[in-house]
Amino acid sequence: MVADFAISPVGLGPSLSPYVAEAFKIIERSGVAYQHHAMGTNLEGEWDEVMAVIKACRDAMLASADRVSITIKIDDRPGAGSRLDYKVRSAQEKM
Amino acid sequence: MVADFAISPVGLGPSLSPYVAEAFKIIERSGVAYQHHAMGTNLEGEWDEVMAVIKACRDAMLASADRVSITIKIDDRPGAGSRLDYKVRSAQEKM
Amino acid sequence: MVADFAISPVGLGPSLSPYVAEAFKIIERSGVAYQHHAMGTNLEGEWDEVMAVIKACRDAMLASADRVSITIKIDDRPGAGSRLDYKVRSAQEKM
């Protein structure tokens, strides 16, 4: 599956990039395939491994914030192979 | 935490309510506090129990659909007590 | 169409209910059909009227916050009639 995921602390000032940097470290060490974009990160893998990465980001953020906001959008298509790069290319080829 | 959650099959005709009914059964049997609304269901509980309910809904839907779309929006505020009813009331009292 | 909508300021402390109360006032005065729930508000109407309400909430919030976060999830099914109450009931009847 592919999960588009964003996390941010609530109530800790308008600059979120130090908190996002912490999440990036966890994602990059996790071994799960990922693609950062301006509004989140796409993770690709099995349900349990993807959700474990998101939970680890949340646990780390709750160590410095009292309240955390998370959005996750999942496209789950078992057997479809790797789609992180494929999805944009597939639509572009049909233009 | 509170998680607003919606799930739907992709590519199975415009009427989704039979699939949603299946998810409702899983949610209602789970014992997790919930609130249905027109666009999803709010679940309240610990991370692992809420995510287990969402995963069970997804596993059930993948038994009849090749592709499933899920959105999850989480508000995680440890120690804040039950907020399923409180959040709307709290804002209404400040109007 | 039905739009599930949530708005919050970024960087203004962990208690968001005074800001949400301001949005509630705008929604309730707008004349658009609505349903508050713990994680947002469902609005029902034509595209332009629903989007005008969301923009008015955003303009009001940007008067007191430097940064605002908004999520909108839309289910657009022209000719389907009013669905704010119908959608949950329809799934429950199929359980």
Place this chain on the structure above:
Amino acid sequence: MVADFAISPVGLGPSLSPYVAEAFKIIERSGVAYQHHAMGTNLEGEWDEVMAVIKACRDAMLASADRVSITIKIDDRPGAGSRLDYKVRSAQEKM
């Protein structure tokens, strides 16, 4: 503002890329700054211009589908300058 935006028809088979290709054309002709990623497209511009692009994509999709699903996540920070590339870089520099 930056808006992460995804649109899909409901009930038209599991392969969505022809419909997504149609949306890509509208986005690319619009003149609004954009960044495609595996799960959506980030649009950057003023509220009215970004929302006009999203509405045009929706109008085009409703010409071939009875039901359309849209998600929009907005980060609105007036005066912050262009952030489509900046946001990922800013977090990476803090790692």
